[in-house]
Amino acid sequence: MNQAGQKRSSDSRTIMTQLIFPLDTNHYDTMFGGKLMEYMDKVAAIAAMRHARTRVVTASTDSLDFLAPIRIGEVIEVEAFVTWTHRSSMEIYVTVTAENLYTGTRAVTVTAFFTFVALGEDGKPCPVPSVVPENELEKQLFATAPDRHQLRRNRKKDRLGN
Template sequence: MEPKKARESFSVTSIHVLPNDTNNHGTFFGGKLMMHVDNISLTAATRHSRRLVVTASIDSVDFLRPIYAGSSVCLEAFVTWSHNTSMEVFVKIIDENLRTGVRQLCTTCFLTFVALDDHGKPTPVPKVIPESEEEQILFESAEERYLSRKKRKQQTKTFTSGLTLEKPWE
């Protein structure tokens, strides 16, 4: 399988934030933003693998500044690194005040996707070739994030194995 350049998976979308997209503070609902993050990431992962993909994890998302109604939000995503069947996708969320043209970084996050074959089973994906300085930095630090996610997943499995599924109100 031939490796692919990170830029080959580059995906971008813009959303005009309307009043019905906001909470009682007039800021963009975090859940709505995450829906768009997952969608643009899926596009990038599919472009890289040319397979159906599923979201395996979303790393923490730290909102650096609020996004207000009337803003345009630009989401940029690309595959930074791949393992055997999984891909790490980096997403950058940029807010633009449409009246002033001022653009600000609102947050970044990483998602992991797994490519599936025609039977719904994980299937190999191409390796990533980073070219730009940003791609290089993200590529070089990706394996550490991968190992951290693996550890976090095991901790989640351990934690949840002790949880009850009983209805506490009965």
């Protein structure tokens, strides 16, 4: 932690590497989207727990964009880090990069934003440290996060009919 109540985005960075096998794929020999979403949610949860150092729950997933297929035999890296925080919520940016191990070709195949809420011992939302972005991507995501936060709030409000 840098200053009181602040943590760097890099402190939460989490990376998982997986080799894609036939059981991970559909009848097109590309990875099941739902299986990939499970991996993304797990990695995002770990990043959120590293930041908050407490229990967390998934509150939303948005801007989940599948940019390219992932094929049998490729390796994926699922990477996540906390981009911004509100009182008890954290926005986590998740990317998936696929690599062909024979050619070395790498490509970002999926990106998404997850929102997690930190929970105290009583099971209720609890405060989380703020984020200190360091590199250009972290600074860009941090600067644009309040707008995404407001869009999520509006979407939730619209769905609840409030």
